[in-house]
Amino acid sequence: MERLVFLLxxxxxRGAVLALFALSLVIVYRAARVVNFAQAALAVVPVYVxxxxxxxxxxxxxxxAAALAxxxxxxxxxxxxLMRLVPQDNPLAGIIxxxxxxxxxxxxxxxxxxxxxRPVHAPFPQRPLEVGGxxxxxxxDLFVLVVAAVVMGGLALxxxxxxxxxxxxxxxxxxxxxxxxxxxxxxMVTLGWTLSIATAALAALLLVPTGLxxxxxxxxxxxxxxxxxxxxxxxxxxxxxLVAGLSxxxxxxxxxxxxxxxxxxxxxxxxxxxxLLVRPQGLFAAREARTA
Amino acid sequence: MTTQSRxxxxxxxxxxxxxxxxxxxxxxVDDVSFTVGDGETVALIGPNGAGKTTVFNAVCGLVRARRGxxxxxxxxxxSSATGLLGAGVSRTLQGLGLFDRLTVLENxxxxxxxxxxxxxxxxxxxxxxxxxxGLDTARETLAALGLGDLAAVPAGTLPYxxxxxxxxxxxxxxxxxxxLLDEPAGGLGxxxxxxxxxxxxxxxxxxxxxxxxxxxxxxxxxxxxRVVVLDxxxxxxxxxxxxxxRDPAVEEAYxxxxxxxxxxxxxx
Numbered sequence: 001m002e003r004l005v006f007l008l009x010x011x012x013x014r015g016a017v018l019a020l021f022a023l024s025l026v027i028v029y030r031a032a033r034v035v036n037f038a039q040a041a042l043a044v045v046p047v048y049v050x051x052x053x054x055x056x057x058x059x060x061x062x063x064x065a066a067a068l069a070x071x072x073x074x075x076x077x078x079x080x081x082l083m084r085l086v087p088q089d090n091p092l093a094g095i096i097x098x099x100x101x102x103x104x105x106x107x108x109x110x111x112x113x114x115x116x117x118r119p120v121h122a123p124f125p126q127r128p129l130e131v132g133g134x135x136x137x138x139x140x141d142l143f144v145l146v147v148a149a150v151v152m153g154g155l156a157l158x159x160x161x162x163x164x165x166x167x168x169x170x171x172x173x174x175x176x177x178x179x180x181x182x183x184x185x186x187x188m189v190t191l192g193w194t195l196s197i198a199t200a201a202l203a204a205l206l207l208v209p210t211g212l213x214x215x216x217x218x219x220x221x222x223x224x225x226x227x228x229x230x231x232x233x234x235x236x237x238x239x240x241x242l243v244a245g246l247s248x249x250x251x252x253x254x255x256x257x258x259x260x261x262x263x264x265x266x267x268x269x270x271x272x273x274x275x276l277l278v279r280p281q282g283l284f285a286a287r288e289a290r291t292a
Numbered sequence: 293m294t295t296q297s298r299x300x301x302x303x304x305x306x307x308x309x310x311x312x313x314x315x316x317x318x319x320x321v322d323d324v325s326f327t328v329g330d331g332e333t334v335a336l337i338g339p340n341g342a343g344k345t346t347v348f349n350a351v352c353g354l355v356r357a358r359r360g361x362x363x364x365x366x367x368x369x370x371s372s373a374t375g376l377l378g379a380g381v382s383r384t385l386q387g388l389g390l391f392d393r394l395t396v397l398e399n400x401x402x403x404x405x406x407x408x409x410x411x412x413x414x415x416x417x418x419x420x421x422x423x424x425x426g427l428d429t430a431r432e433t434l435a436a437l438g439l440g441d442l443a444a445v446p447a448g449t450l451p452y453x454x455x456x457x458x459x460x461x462x463x464x465x466x467x468x469x470x471x472l473l474d475e476p477a478g479g480l481g482x483x484x485x486x487x488x489x490x491x492x493x494x495x496x497x498x499x500x501x502x503x504x505x506x507x508x509x510x511x512x513x514x515x516x517x518r519v520v521v522l523d524x525x526x527x528x529x530x531x532x533x534x535x536x537x538r539d540p541a542v543e544e545a546y547x548x549x550x551x552x553x554x555x556x557x558x559x560x
Contacts, residue, residue, distance in 0.1 A: 163405040163426065170391055170402045177389040181403045181462070182374045 006128065006135045007257040008250060013141035015249020016148035017207045021219075021226035022233065022241035023152060024200035028075075029235050030172040031192020032083065034091070038098040039200050040223035041105035042078065044216060046070035046201035048113060051120060051214055060123040067205045068198050075197030079190045109216040122209035144206045151202060152242060155195070159238070168192065224265070225252065228272045233284050240284030247271075303366030304329050305470050305501040306351065310360035313346050320346045322525040323360070328470070333492060333502040335512040338522035339545065344505045345386075347522070348474060351503065352376065352383055364470060377403065382468035384476065388459045392448025396439060396458050399447050400430045400465050433465045437491060453484040460488075464495065471495060473504040477511040489514045513537075521545070 021043070028036045036042075046067040054063030082101065086093050124143050128135040137145075159165035170178045171188035179185050203226075204219040211218065229248040233240025248268055255267040275283065304327040313321040321343040328334045336344045349355045351362050353371030362369040364379050376382075382403070391399050404426040434440050437457050442450065447458055456479070463471060476492070477485050485508065492515045496502050506512050512519060513533040521529040521542050529539040536542055 163401075166394075166398055166401055167405045169394065169398075170405075173391050173393055174389065177385060177391070178402065180373045180383075180385060180389070182377045183402065183405065184374075 002134045003257065004254075007253045009137040010128075010141060011250035011253025012246060013137050013144050013249070014210070014253060015246035016145050017203050018222065018226050018229050018249045019242045019245025020148045020151060020206070021200055021203035021222055022230040022245040023155065023238055024196045024203065025226060025230040026233070026235060026238055026241045027155075027192055027199065028196035029230075031168065031189050031196070032079070032094075034083070034094040034098070035227070035235075036098055036196070037095055038078075038101040038105070039197075040204075040219035041102040041109075041216075042074055042197050043071065043200035043204035043219045043222075044109065044214075045074060045105060046197075047204045047208055047214060047218065048109060050205055051118065060121075064202075064205060067201045071198035071201030072194045074201075075193040075195070076190055078197070079193035083193070084186070084189075106216040113216075115215060117213035117215045119213045120208045126209070140209065147202070147206060151199065152238075155199070156238070158195075164191075221265075225268055228268050231282060232272060232275045234282030235285070237282065237284035240282060244283065303363065305332070305365060306369075306503060307363040307366075308347070308351065308360070309363075311347065311350055311357050311362065312359040313343075313350055313355055314358045320525055321350065321522075324522070324525070324527050325360075326520045326527065326530060328501045328503050330501060331496050331499045332517045333496045333504070333515055335516035335519045336503065336505045336522060337507070337509070337512055337519055338528075341524075342522040343525040344522055345474070346525075348472060348503070348505050351472060352381075377466055380466075380469035381472065382463045382466050382470070383472035384459045384463045384474055386474050388455055390447040390455055390458055390462075393446060395444050396434065396447050396450070396461075397427075397430055397443040399458055400434060400462050401426060403462060403466050404429065429467070430465055433461045436494075437461045437464075438487070453480055456480065456484075457488075460491065468500060470501045470503070473502065473506075475506055476504055477506055477508040485511050 021039070024043075025036065025039055028034065028039070046069075049070040050063035050067035053066040054060055057063075078101070082097065083094065086097050122140040122143075124139040126138045126140045128138050129142075130136070157165075159169060167178070167183045168188050168191060170181070171183050171185045172192070175185045178188075200219075204222065207222050208214050208218055225248055226245065229244040230241050232248070233242075233244035248271065251267055251271060252264045255264045306328040308327070309325045311321055311324045312319065324343070324347055326334065336347060338344050346355060350357050351369065353369065353373075353376065364370075364381060367379070369381070370376050370379055391402070394402075431440070431443065434443055437460060439454070439457055439461055442454065442458075447455060450458065456476070460473075460476065463473070473492075476488055480488065489511060492502060492504075496515075496517075502515075504512075504516070516533055518531060519529075519533050519536040520527055521536055521539075523545040528545055529536050529542045531539070
């Protein structure tokens with residue numbers, strides 16, 4: 001029982017990071033209708049920047065701010081200078097370009113910083129807190145949950161309660177109609193990338209202290225699990241990304257705790273397969289397809 | 293052929309002169325001229341393939357004119373969506389073009405979030421106040437069209453007549469000075485057409501000019517100040533609904549010919 005409570009609580013914290021990363025995939029999918037296979041590589045670059053800033057200044061918070069800024073900048077530049085040039089009529093073209101981008105970024109990081117793991121320290125202790133003799137999540141896990149909740153709440157407000165958010169949603173649902181109504185659709189696509197990569201960078205930054213450390217592939221497994229979560233949630237649904245991200249996080253924690261870490265990836269794959277068999281459009285997908 | 297309804301002291305709200313549009317070797321619209329004055333409602337009618345929608349699209353900048361001009365308030369009509377909104381021109385979209393997953397209120401707010409300098413929110417600084425202004429305008433427009441109770445409902449779940457009214461509300465929310473309506477009565481029942489006619493009269497009574505493309509002859513007779521009849525890309529008649537009805541050329545091309553004979557003549 002104690003073990004279950006511990007695994008559930010840490011699973012929620014891991015799940016929050018997954019949900020955040022899955023949300024970043026949903027944001028870019030909505031804006032640009034691409035599954036961005038370069039998301040992990042794009043998310044790790046800002047973490048290296050954060051690592052460098054934190055090493056130089058000793059401040060975790062400056063590093064965090066730098067990661068967000070770098071992620072936003074990177075997302076903007078990649079959309080404006082690369083993805084915008086990719087032909088839109090063939091969805092494969094965007095995927096191939098993204099995979100090429102992964103190779104360039106990961107090789108570039110390995111050349112610049114070396115392929116080794118760099119230990120990254122968390123800003124809060126990572127020993128589990130004990131409540132009534134039962135080990136729960138660590139203060140760092142709690143921090144991760146709070147940050148994820150604040151960011152997701154902020155994004156929900158932005159998308160649902162502001163004029164800009166309405167334009168982002170309109171452009172995502174029906175770009176041509178939005179254009180005729182005066183929405184600057186290309187700008188909304190860029191902004192989608194900006195928000196997406198900044199969110200992904202934050203998720204990667206939160207993840208790294210709980211893993212082996214920072215290396216060019218540090219977010220690869222996060223991407224795979226978050227992609228599974230995003231698809232389970234419906235790829236087009238922020239709520240789906242949240243629920244599925246938390247679920248996958250708990251699933252991974254439980255399987256790792258009761259079986260082995262090696263059993264976690266097949267378990268995620270099994271969940272994905274079952275959902276795709278039962279409900280191919282994902283759990284939270286809207287019925288209608290995108291219109292003109 | 294040109295129709296005039298205004299004195300020449302100020303340019304008409306919309307002036308189409310010598311408009312010619314070709315698609316490849318086919319001349320879809322040939323030397324079409326007409327005007328729409330302040331607060332005037334003009335209907336473009338004609339048999340299928342007469343070029344009504346092409347004229348409409350040329351006015352909206354969606355198709356390029358080979359010759360001729362489209363002027364709004366004396367200036368060449370902008371061809372971009374934002375430019376048209378900025379010039380006070382608003383249109384309903386073919387196939388309605390609603391955002392099914394957005395609420396009725398959100399659908400109507402979208403044109404206010406855009407870049408039109410005529411949107412109310414530009415005039416006052418401050419984000420929340422500006423947004424409140426947009427919301428007020430949208431809510432007023434919905435209420436005026438009897439959609440106030442449906443504001444929070446996703447547009448995709450509404451029946452067709454309501455969806456059509458949402459599309460009209462979205463065109464009206466920018467407070468246009470020239471409203472372009474593409475078959476506004478299409479697919480509506482008599483009660484909804486009556487309601488629509490009332491709305492069009494209200495809009496034009498408030499000084500907004502209306503250009504509509506429409507098949508429904510009774511509706512056109514009801515709301516239009518003037519009718520321009522197209523056939524094979526040419527203006528074959530123009531005038532008040534009554535004048536046009538009595539015009540033998542119109543009778544021959546369109547109005548007076550029973551549907552059965554019309555169809556057989558077309559295939560002949």
